[in-house]
């Protein structure tokens with residue numbers, strides 16, 4: 608459901624197929640994603656197959672019928688998870704800097720893949736890897752199956768190991784050329800094609816996580832008494848709450864506006880008209896989230912930095928909130944993308 612509408616649901620959940628199709632439009636994905644966020648456990652949420660949300664669409668959109676028939680049922684049933692492996696120590700924001708290489712064997716029947724990937728969500732337990740590779744004629748995305756030459760090592764981030772964040776090594780990994788996703792040399796297009804949806808998903812969870820924090824703060828400032836009065840009787844606290852509420856409401860409303868537009872546009876139209884606005888929304892969501900996290904810690908006092916007890920959601924949120932500002936496109940990079948797309952649309956002779 609979290610990968611959008613399509614034939615991939617058919618046959619896998621036969622009896623549920625019709626019902627599921629009802630749930631695959633973007634507004635329904637928005638609700639599902641926001642419900643996941645309500646658990647307030649960021650790493651656990653990412654462990655719930657978020658690798659598939661970003662790693663399977665290239666297979667669905669660019670894989671051959673044979674590859675899809677082999678891979679999709681296993682991934683959707685949870686038997687063989689998949690992840691997206693693009694970033695490297697050498698290439699994060701600058702995707703074009705990636706160095707993992709894929710070279711054809713002499714008979715042209717296989718790729719030989721060498722290189723490393725870093726911060727790959729679900730990588731520690733993934734069976735399939737959707738890998739961005741450098742090839743003779745540019746970049747190519749190739750589906751790699753766990754096997755000889757593939758090694759994954761957990762990276763200890765500041766959230767949960769259940770997200771399976773991995774450092775992945777490919778050493779002379781032999782892959783059939785049939786595993787190529789999209790035409791050879793068109794890897795940049797394949798990689799970029801899923802970014803709008805990925806960023807939108809992140810905005811959904813960011814908006815709902817912020818709302819959870821506002822709810823916690825409203826409860827706490829009613830319950831907690833200082834100087835004989837509830838905390839919310841202090842104007843400075845109410846001012847923080849006002850800013851938090853305004854931030855989350857503006858994020859959610861903008862998100863719903865863009866969701867409506869995405870739902871009524873093709874992928875191509877979305878790329879032309881909405882890549883910039885989605886980038887700006889993600890920048891707004893993650894900036895708001897970080898300001899709200901700082902305010903919430905202040906409101907909760909010592910409990911806001913304590914991993915157990917009444918402030919546990921606040922502590923967790925404050926510790927993990929920078930994640931969204933980095934993955935799926937760093938905050939600064941996306942803000943810049945939004946402005947550049949807006950400027951591109953300006954008439955050349957625009958004057959005051």
Ligand SMILES: Cc1cc2nc3c(=O)[nH]c(=O)nc-3n(C[C@H](O)[C@H](O)[C@H](O)COP(=O)(O)OP(=O)(O)OC[C@H]3O[C@@H](n4cnc5c(N)ncnc54)[C@H](O)[C@@H]3O)c2cc1C
Nearest residue numbers: 691692693694699700701726727728933934935937939940
């Ligand atoms: C927990 C986690 C999970 C991840 N999961 C995945 C995954 O599943 N698959 C995957 O492929 N990758 C994944 N990533 C990698 C993620 O996509 C990269 O971390 C991200 O693209 C940023 O790259 P970087 O960390 O190398 O930062 P850099 O590219 O080194 O950038 C560092 C900072 O420099 C600034 N900057 C860089 N370029 C510009 C610019 N052009 N304009 C303005 N400012 C700029 C930004 O502030 C940026 O935050 C994950 C990362 C994390 C932390």
